[in-house]
Amino acid sequence: MTRIEQLIRPELRRLKPYSSARDEFSGKAEVYLDANENPNGNYNRYPDPFQNELKKELSLYNGVPTENMFIGNGSDEIIDLLIRTFCQPGQDKIVTFVPTYGMYKVSAEINAVDAIELNLDENFQPKLPQDPCFWENPTNKLLFLCSPNNPTGNSIGENIVLECLNRFKGLVVLDEAYIQFALGESWSKRLVDFPNLVVLQTMSKAFGLAGARVGLAFANVEVVSWLNKLKPPYNVSELNQKAALEKLKNKVQVIDEIAKILEQRAILFEELGALELTQKLYPSDANFILGIFEDATELYAYLLERGIVVRRRKDVGENALRVSIGTEAENKKLIQTIKTFIREKSTVY
Numbered sequence: 001m002t003r004i005e006q007l008i009r010p011e012l013r014r015l016k017p018y019s020s021a022r023d024e025f026s027g028k029a030e031v032y033l034d035a036n037e038n039p040n041g042n043y044n045r046y047p048d049p050f051q052n053e054l055k056k057e058l059s060l061y062n063g064v065p066t067e068n069m070f071i072g073n074g075s076d077e078i079i080d081l082l083i084r085t086f087c088q089p090g091q092d093k094i095v096t097f098v099p100t101y102g103m104y105k106v107s108a109e110i111n112a113v114d115a116i117e118l119n120l121d122e123n124f125q126p127k128l129p130q131d132p133c134f135w136e137n138p139t140n141k142l143l144f145l146c147s148p149n150n151p152t153g154n155s156i157g158e159n160i161v162l163e164c165l166n167r168f169k170g171l172v173v174l175d176e177a178y179i180q181f182a183l184g185e186s187w188s189k190r191l192v193d194f195p196n197l198v199v200l201q202t203m204s205k206a207f208g209l210a211g212a213r214v215g216l217a218f219a220n221v222e223v224v225s226w227l228n229k230l231k232p233p234y235n236v237s238e239l240n241q242k243a244a245l246e247k248l249k250n251k252v253q254v255i256d257e258i259a260k261i262l263e264q265r266a267i268l269f270e271e272l273g274a275l276e277l278t279q280k281l282y283p284s285d286a287n288f289i290l291g292i293f294e295d296a297t298e299l300y301a302y303l304l305e306r307g308i309v310v311r312r313r314k315d316v317g318e319n320a321l322r323v324s325i326g327t328e329a330e331n332k333k334l335i336q337t338i339k340t341f342i343r344e345k346s347t348v349y
């Protein structure tokens with residue numbers, strides 16, 4: 001048995017997957033009478049279950065071979081699928097470093113899988129356990145690293161990722177949802193060196209397609225083939241696939257949008273930093289800024305009343321707010337509204 005096969009839930013190793021009409025015939029035909037589709041209209045046919053055209057375009061874009069790619073209905077689907085594929089309910093565990101993206105733990109709990117929550121240090125870098133038992137424990141199946149991390153915005157140090165890849169016996173899932181806003185390179189370039197590496201990316205953030213639901217996993221071919229076996233047959237709709245393909249034809253626009261967001265991030269960082277009520281701002285490699293603000297509860301409510309919604313992050317602290325980078329006009333409105341808040345507060349006394 002290969003190392004990957006040993007990690008798969010035992011009952012799934014023997015699973016005979018559902019064979020869809022498009023699995024049994026994937027060529028071109030003149031008359032399709034094999035999938036109980038309605039012969040009339042648009043979107044009346046089932047989509048390509050393996051999204052081959054989209055994978056080809058993505059491969060041209062990011063250099064990852066198509067056989068190392070898996071596409072999900074958002075990366076949230078892939079997180080769930082990874083847990084269901086590798087974690088035996090009631091027995092196996094996932095590992096996360098908090099504060100981080102909430103879906104790892106929620107997905108685990110939905111699947112009756114416990115999440116071991118370890119802490120990030122004061123620089124928001126994972127504090128790796130020294131105990132060899134942690135690294136050797138065969139029930140610790142998936143270790144999630146989020147880089148750049150949501151909600152803290154920082155990238156995880158290369159040495160920390162390397163240590164996890166070298167020591168952890170299960171799969172290291174590196175969530176790069178915000179990688180396009182960071183200076184560092186994607187770990188997807190290093191799949192050949194690490195058969196236990198799964199890189200997650202998404203078209204929801206930098207590509208501006210949160211509404212289309214297109215999530216990506218880059219991994220060893222064996223991991224990809226297990227995910228393909230266990231996914232719902234037509235998990236990514238034709239509408240999703242078309243939206244993604246269209247976006248990839250407009251690479252110049254995507255690059256331009258990312259550049260604007262980065263420019264706005266720098267401006268917003270400076271302007272938020274200059275406000276009296278800002279106690280701390282954390283540097284960001286992502287399209288949001290995390291900060292600690294005096295009277296955050298009151299400020300949050302004040303902004304909301306004026307139609308501006310930011311995110312409270314109580315997992316970081318009572319006074320922590322996470323602000324996504326908007327358009328220039330939106331960011332200006334945010335700063336103006338906070339300034340009014342400060343002025344109104346100071347005249348109350």
Ligand SMILES: *Cc1c(COP(=O)(O)O)cnc(C)c1O
Pocket residue numbers: 073074075076077101146150175177201202203204210213214215
């Ligand atoms: C937004 C986000 C996702 C969600 O991606 P979808 O593809 O929209 O499901 C995944 N991981 C992190 C860290 C995120 O912040």
